[in-house]
Amino acid sequence: MKKWSSLALAVTLGAVLTLSGCGGNNKNAGTEATAGTNAAATTAPESSPDAAASTQDTLILGRGGDSASLDPAIVTDGESLKIAHQVFDSLLEYKPGTSEVQPSLADSWEVSADGLTYTFKLHPGVKFHDGTDFDAEAVVFNFTRWSDPASEFKFEGDSFDYYDSMFGPDGSRVIKEVKAVDATTVQFTLNQPQAPFLQNIAMTSFGIASPTAIKEKKENFKNEPVGTGPFVFTEWKHNDSITLDKNPNYWKEGLPKLNKVIVRSIPDNSARFNALQNGEIDLMEDLSPDDLSTLEGNTELQKIERPPFNVAYLGFNFNKKPFDNVKVRQALNYAVNKQAIIDAFFSGQATAAVNPMPPSLWGYNDAVKDYEYDLDKAKALLAEAGYPDGLPDTVTLYAMPVSRPYMPDGKKVAEAIQADWEKIGVKTVIESPEWATYLDDTKAGEKDDIYMLGWTGDNGDPDNFLYTLLDKDAIPGNNRSFYVNEELHTILINAQKETDQAKRSDLYKQAQEIIKADAPWIPLVHTTPLLAAKANLKGYVPGPTGTEYYSEIYFE
Amino acid sequence: MNSYLLKRVMVLIPVLIGMTIIVFSIIHAIPGDPAETILGQKATEQSKQALREQLGLDKPWLQQYFNYMGDLLQGDLGTSIRTKTPIAEEIMPYLAATLELTAASMLFATIVGVNAGILSAWRQNSWFDYTAMIIALIGVSMPIFWLGLMEQLLFALKLHWLPSIGRMDQRNPVESITNLYIIDTIIAGQWGQLWTVIKHLILPSIALGTIPMAIIARMTRSSMLEVMNSDYIRTAKAKGMSQFLVVYKHALKNALIPVLTVVGLQTGALLGGAVLTETIFAWPGVGRYIFEAISARDYPVIQTGILIIAFIFVVINLLVDLLYAAVDPRINYK
Numbered sequence A: 001m002k003k004w005s006s007l008a009l010a011v012t013l014g015a016v017l018t019l020s021g022c023g024g025n026n027k028n029a030g031t032e033a034t035a036g037t038n039a040a041a042t043t044a045p046e047s048s049p050d051a052a053a054s055t056q057d058t059l060i061l062g063r064g065g066d067s068a069s070l071d072p073a074i075v076t077d078g079e080s081l082k083i084a085h086q087v088f089d090s091l092l093e094y095k096p097g098t099s100e101v102q103p104s105l106a107d108s109w110e111v112s113a114d115g116l117t118y119t120f121k122l123h124p125g126v127k128f129h130d131g132t133d134f135d136a137e138a139v140v141f142n143f144t145r146w147s148d149p150a151s152e153f154k155f156e157g158d159s160f161d162y163y164d165s166m167f168g169p170d171g172s173r174v175i176k177e178v179k180a181v182d183a184t185t186v187q188f189t190l191n192q193p194q195a196p197f198l199q200n201i202a203m204t205s206f207g208i209a210s211p212t213a214i215k216e217k218k219e220n221f222k223n224e225p226v227g228t229g230p231f232v233f234t235e236w237k238h239n240d241s242i243t244l245d246k247n248p249n250y251w252k253e254g255l256p257k258l259n260k261v262i263v264r265s266i267p268d269n270s271a272r273f274n275a276l277q278n279g280e281i282d283l284m285e286d287l288s289p290d291d292l293s294t295l296e297g298n299t300e301l302q303k304i305e306r307p308p309f310n311v312a313y314l315g316f317n318f319n320k321k322p323f324d325n326v327k328v329r330q331a332l333n334y335a336v337n338k339q340a341i342i343d344a345f346f347s348g349q350a351t352a353a354v355n356p357m358p359p360s361l362w363g364y365n366d367a368v369k370d371y372e373y374d375l376d377k378a379k380a381l382l383a384e385a386g387y388p389d390g391l392p393d394t395v396t397l398y399a400m401p402v403s404r405p406y407m408p409d410g411k412k413v414a415e416a417i418q419a420d421w422e423k424i425g426v427k428t429v430i431e432s433p434e435w436a437t438y439l440d441d442t443k444a445g446e447k448d449d450i451y452m453l454g455w456t457g458d459n460g461d462p463d464n465f466l467y468t469l470l471d472k473d474a475i476p477g478n479n480r481s482f483y484v485n486e487e488l489h490t491i492l493i494n495a496q497k498e499t500d501q502a503k504r505s506d507l508y509k510q511a512q513e514i515i516k517a518d519a520p521w522i523p524l525v526h527t528t529p530l531l532a533a534k535a536n537l538k539g540y541v542p543g544p545t546g547t548e549y550y551s552e553i554y555f556e
Numbered sequence B: 001m002n003s004y005l006l007k008r009v010m011v012l013i014p015v016l017i018g019m020t021i022i023v024f025s026i027i028h029a030i031p032g033d034p035a036e037t038i039l040g041q042k043a044t045e046q047s048k049q050a051l052r053e054q055l056g057l058d059k060p061w062l063q064q065y066f067n068y069m070g071d072l073l074q075g076d077l078g079t080s081i082r083t084k085t086p087i088a089e090e091i092m093p094y095l096a097a098t099l100e101l102t103a104a105s106m107l108f109a110t111i112v113g114v115n116a117g118i119l120s121a122w123r124q125n126s127w128f129d130y131t132a133m134i135i136a137l138i139g140v141s142m143p144i145f146w147l148g149l150m151e152q153l154l155f156a157l158k159l160h161w162l163p164s165i166g167r168m169d170q171r172n173p174v175e176s177i178t179n180l181y182i183i184d185t186i187i188a189g190q191w192g193q194l195w196t197v198i199k200h201l202i203l204p205s206i207a208l209g210t211i212p213m214a215i216i217a218r219m220t221r222s223s224m225l226e227v228m229n230s231d232y233i234r235t236a237k238a239k240g241m242s243q244f245l246v247v248y249k250h251a252l253k254n255a256l257i258p259v260l261t262v263v264g265l266q267t268g269a270l271l272g273g274a275v276l277t278e279t280i281f282a283w284p285g286v287g288r289y290i291f292e293a294i295s296a297r298d299y300p301v302i303q304t305g306i307l308i309i310a311f312i313f314v315v316i317n318l319l320v321d322l323l324y325a326a327v328d329p330r331i332n333y334k
Helices: A002-020 A026-043 A049-055 A078-087 A136-147 A161-167 A197-201 A211-222 A269-277 A289-296 A326-334 A338-345 A375-384 A410-422 A435-444 A463-470 A486-497 A501-518 B002-029 B034-039 B045-055 B061-073 B087-122 B127-140 B144-158 B181-188 B191-228 B231-238 B243-280 B286-295 B299-327
Strands: A058-063 A092-094 A101-103 A106-111 A117-122 A175-182 A185-190 A231-237 A241-246 A260-265 A301-305 A310-316 A350-352 A395-398 A428-431 A450-456 A521-527 A530-534
Touching (some): A058 A269, A078 A231, A078 A241, A078 A260, A101 A106, A117 A136, A136 A175, A136 A211, A161 B045, A269 A289, A269 A530, A269 B144, A289 A301, A326 A501, A338 A410, A338 A521, A395 A435, A410 A428, A410 A450, A435 B034, A450 A463, A463 A501, B002 B061, B002 B299, B087 B127, B087 B286, B087 B299, B127 B191, B231 B243, B243 B286, B243 B299, B286 B299
Parallel strands (some): A058 A260, A395 A428, A395 A450
Antiparallel strands (some): A092 A101, A231 A241, A241 A260, A350 A521
């Protein structure tokens, strides 16, 4: 045995010596290099455009994280909904690239005059991936599953959060009843009118699942989803990849154009970009602004911009003095140089934010003027507030420890703002605890004076920005400023009940004026999230809410 | 020998229990509400509260600990809060991925490290000795993160020799049986795919194996130098034995014993160090599994994951100790 091991070592020694070239034999390395390139040319067809490109029908997408679950009803995270969006259809959907509602599983709908009854005509002949029929009963089954707290199909640990937040929690449900009139007609009766009702129905979370599959698979449905969508779920390797195959019987003619979609989780942005350049993936999400110039220098790749549908902001903590003083908040608003921040940290892929919602959203108030960068005005306001020499205490500024689509590098931006504020006599200390702690702390509002955060819209309605983030009802929760304005509250509640969009739009415009004057936030930027793809990838329409249809994608 | 083995195994039990207590208290000392992180910013307060109750997070942590241990003793490793899947079911593919990567890294580290160490000792103060030890010094201090990205840049992006991420070519996937793809492809007899899998292993295992490689090289060198100066080697040389035989037959056997310890310790350390490598190379291993669980405050996964790694670590140490006896009969366990 001992002889054997010595021999083995001797052999491996020889192997290592040959392989390593024993400390840098250049001639040897040179020949290996040529051999390597030849090998690469034959084994990597994606690097030779004419060989594979014309026939490519598999898309490999690289993204930063994995899905938590594939049942869209029980999740709220974008990564989960992204996949569900390909497997499930909702009654309505958003027109690609917009937040406008258009028919999907429901061909048409009628609203009663009082706004309490919605009657949907369903597309006939649609089948779920398991071969069962999609009909009005299936719609009723799904909505009952989400609304009935005692549903036997609400499995352990599940909560239907989006249903609760869009249609009210148990006890104050918006939807009173869902009824199948006949096989292709389904009727919703509401307890009270809800303006964004159709907008809500179109959300991916309300994708219609196969009742048969839920009954059979039970808990496991979240790992093996069955819908009517363009792609059929095939395999999920956790933290690695999700494979979707073409639904050959998809009810929309000629779709999907791809045969297979593989979604890979590649957490590191640089590694993901490396993989794209190396041809291992075809499309990547969340390109770092820093890599933009490399991308633009590569003719084999293209840049894709997702429409800005988010806001990054600094919020004042009203529980802390002197930030309950509007003059102090306005002064600090005047002392942030947004354009300099955009130029330095966003490679220009952002616009300065004036209001708490993006300009692309209806109801946006163009008339609101921003507090422009003006240190003299800032100093004057501080003096008026009783702080002629700047703030006496050091301010704790919470800067985000993680990269988000609306804020790639929170700490650097915070440092820039820190330097600006220093000039008006406001000293800050930047704190950046780990993300879960960060969210906890800002929600409790005890440690931070000013915090940085952001939001990406879910459903293309101003309510999802203004009410969700700044109404007094959102305390504790998303209103981490503890900002309470009764007048604003009345307007936002009225806007929720109003069904005339023009009137709603006016209400939201008023709301933005009030918010601007109160300055509970310093709105920073609306970013344009960047994606990168192979140059020959076509038909990808980035959606503002971050959910896209892969059915239209093809390779040239 | 058998009673020694028994004793060693018995010692593992208090070690592992101590481990659970430490892990459990550290996790609960970290601020951050799991309900908030799991359900996200967009969930309602009611559902967060419901989740806390359902997970027992509103109970005192001592009670939570005993509940957890009770389940563990019944063979229930817990259920992930985030994915709502039993951990025992979920962790196997991750574990396999990490084991494959760790094994490849240690193979690389040991073969290169041991041989570089031997050669350095054999040709002490030669140019090879100096070069190797300088490389070893750089190797020990190399940040894995940086090394990984540089490897990708050079070998994947510039030279196109090797793939930069993942465990296999997704366009031509490997069918998993054991989740150890090397073994899976051999079982299936798919030699082309075996080569692809090996190619995917090369860059991450070099990144992960560089530090242990350097440590092993230095250890081997000093251990060899010591042995080479001993009387019996001088005798062997005096008898006119060939250099190669003296080094590889006589000296190595004794020099390897301390090296073995280092190899064992480093293998354990790799399990923990794998998280960076797994992130850079999108390697779906247990390091990333635990890392993501920490970000999501997925308590059961953190606990069980760390416990499993600790278990593997102590088992490796046990194996090393047992190997001593096999290599060196002078070691007596009485």
